[in-house]
Amino acid sequence: MNTTEGLAKISLVPGVFFNPKMKISRDITSLWISTLPKLNILVDGFCASGVRGIRYKLENKNVSHLIFFDRSKKAVLNTKKNLKLNNLVGTVFEGNSNKFFCNYQNFDFCEIDPFGSPAPFLDSLFWADYKQKTRFVSITATDSAVLCGAHKNACIKIYGAKPAHNFVCHEVGLRILLSFIAKVAAKYDWAIIPHLSFYSLHFFKVLLEIRKSATAAVSSVNQSNFFYIFCQNCFYQSKENIFSYSQSLCPICNNKLNYFGPIWAGELGQKKILQLMKKNYKKKSYLHSKEMEKFLEIYLQELGLPYFYYDIHKICSKYKLMPQPTSVLVEKLKENGFLASKTIFGPTCLRTNASIVQIVQTIKNL
Numbered sequence: 001m002n003t004t005e006g007l008a009k010i011s012l013v014p015g016v017f018f019n020p021k022m023k024i025s026r027d028i029t030s031l032w033i034s035t036l037p038k039l040n041i042l043v044d045g046f047c048a049s050g051v052r053g054i055r056y057k058l059e060n061k062n063v064s065h066l067i068f069f070d071r072s073k074k075a076v077l078n079t080k081k082n083l084k085l086n087n088l089v090g091t092v093f094e095g096n097s098n099k100f101f102c103n104y105q106n107f108d109f110c111e112i113d114p115f116g117s118p119a120p121f122l123d124s125l126f127w128a129d130y131k132q133k134t135r136f137v138s139i140t141a142t143d144s145a146v147l148c149g150a151h152k153n154a155c156i157k158i159y160g161a162k163p164a165h166n167f168v169c170h171e172v173g174l175r176i177l178l179s180f181i182a183k184v185a186a187k188y189d190w191a192i193i194p195h196l197s198f199y200s201l202h203f204f205k206v207l208l209e210i211r212k213s214a215t216a217a218v219s220s221v222n223q224s225n226f227f228y229i230f231c232q233n234c235f236y237q238s239k240e241n242i243f244s245y246s247q248s249l250c251p252i253c254n255n256k257l258n259y260f261g262p263i264w265a266g267e268l269g270q271k272k273i274l275q276l277m278k279k280n281y282k283k284k285s286y287l288h289s290k291e292m293e294k295f296l297e298i299y300l301q302e303l304g305l306p307y308f309y310y311d312i313h314k315i316c317s318k319y320k321l322m323p324q325p326t327s328v329l330v331e332k333l334k335e336n337g338f339l340a341s342k343t344i345f346g347p348t349c350l351r352t353n354a355s356i357v358q359i360v361q362t363i364k365n366l
Contacts, residue, residue, distance in 0.1 A: 002085075006030060006286055007058040009085050010051050016078045017048045017115075025205055026052055027287050028295070029138050032196055032207050033060045033109070034284075035276040036136055043067045043110040045097055045121075050079030052111055054086050059284070066090035067107065069100045097121045101128040108132060113140040119158050122181060126188040126210075133212045136195075139181065141204040147173030164228060164260040167311035168237065170199040170345050172228050177204050178264035179224035191216030196277075197268040198299070198344055226265035228308065230258050235315060235356045237308050239265055252357060271303050301341040305351045309343045310359060312350065321363050326350055332362055 001012045005023055012018050033039070033056050044053030047068040057063045068079050068090055076094045083090050093100055097112070098121075105128040112118050112125060118139050125137065141147065146154045149165030149172075156162060159180045164172040174197055182192045193209040227245055229238045233255035240247065242262055250257050278296045281287060316323045326342055326349070333340035333352050340352040352359065 005051060006055045008051060008055045009082075010049055010054070011078065011081050011085055012049060013074065013078050013081075015074045016072070017075075018051065021201060022203070024200060024291060024295075025140065025203065026055055027289075027292060028196070028198075028205070029111075029207060030055050030059045031277050031281055031284065031287060031292075032138075032273070033063065034280045035195075035273055036062060036109070038062045038064070039108040039136070040064045041067060041107040041109070043069070043107045045069055045100070045110060045112050046114045047079050047092070048072075048075050050075075050082045050090075050092075052113065053079075053090065054082055054088060056111075057088055057090075058086060059286075063109075067093070067104070069093040069095060069097070071096045098124045101125060104128075106130045106132075107135070109136045109138075111138045113138070115142065117141055117143045117146065117158055119180065122184045123187075126185045126190050129188070129212075135190075135210050137208050137210060139177075139206050139208070141177055142202060144170075144173065144199075144202050144204065147176055147204060149173075161262055162260050164230065164258075166230060166232075167314045167349070168228075168230070168308045168345075171308050172260055172263060174199050174204050174206075174268065175228070175263035175265075176261060178206060178266075178268075179226075179262050181206065181208070182220040182224040182264060185210060186217035186221045189214045189217050191220040193270070194264075194266065194268055195270050195273045196299075198295075200344075223266040224264050225262050227259040227261045228263050230260065231255050232258060235310070235318060237310075237356070239263070239307070252355075267303065269299065269303055271300065274300050274303065295344060298342050298344050302343050302351045305339050305341055306353045307351065309345055309349045309351045310356070311346065311348055312363075313348045315356070315359060316363065319360050319363075321360070323348075324363055324366050328366065329359075329363065332366060333359070336362060 047070045101124040148169040149163035161176045190210045196207040225242045226239045231250040234253040236252045330340045338354040343351045
């Protein structure tokens with residue numbers, strides 16, 4: 001069976017994983033790659049059909065040599081077949097990531113897209129050391145039930161963090177993942193700079209620039225040692241450094257506060273990268289979709305706004321208010337002098353610098 005995605009023609013064979021729902025992830029990553037400098041060697045790890053690496057090469061002029069690896073012999077054969085189908089040349093290795101990085105460390109870009117958590121594969125990724133002082137990595141996590149708190153003990157075991165299981169769990173889960181990545185990278189003197197990080201469907205995706213610098217790695221770790229603070233009673237939210245956190249009662253309702261994390265406290269993305277992605281998107285008609293347009297538009301709007309987001313329906317349910325359209329509440333908050341935006345984390349969610357008290361009062365006045 002053959003299919004097409006982006007500019008790639010892909011032959012699908014039984015026993016080799018291919019998820020058509022992950023197209024949006026591959027679309028966004030390919031568009032991101034268009035903003036990067038020349039990538040002499042691009043590695044597609046856990047390549048399966050090879051669709052990611054093949055698309056990245058066909059759709060971007062800055063990608064040169066392709067390398068693929070997968071521990072499945074069927075996947076290796078399928079990737080070789082798909083390279084020929086697209087008139088491309090690439091090197092394909094059979095074996096796991098630890099074996100690959102032990103023997104091959106020269107690359108400018110690496111895709112890590114395993115089944116479930118990427119945690120077991122990150123040490124070998126960041127251990128790999130060659131002449132590059134700047135690299136780019138794309139990391140996917142599909143263990144959303146773990147990072148979002150449905151399996152709390154698994155998150156503690158894998159990521160060393162306590163997950164939140166509330167309306168903001170997707171942002172907290174994403175920040176737990178970034179915190180974990182930053183700490184693993186720092187062990188090998190790599191600092192992380194998130195270009196774009198997001199949650200969609202069932203997966204988390206982080207697109208990172210990494211720089212070799214012991215000093216910068218310390219700064220990365222410092223950004224990774226924060227707690228997400230939440231009041232179950234009134235929905236007060238904040239972030240606190242784990243080394244100075246001492247607040248135990250909510251400043252609004254005096255209820256006991258809950259803490260989660262550690263989390264990444266830095267930005268989830270870079271505005272200049274998103275602006276360049278939006279510019280390049282207009283030139284790539286094969287990527288055009290309402291989903292992509294909406295993603296880029298909303299992400300740009302919410303970048304730089306305070307975190308964390310709020311769910312309007314949850315607030316209205318808690319305070320016994322009539323739910324309001326997100327766009328209406330965003331505009332009303334702006335009229336009242338606050339910063340406010342929709343968020344990629346959900347259609348009924350918004351990001352604002354207004355406090356929960358001010359949000360509730362705004363809804364009451366609508």
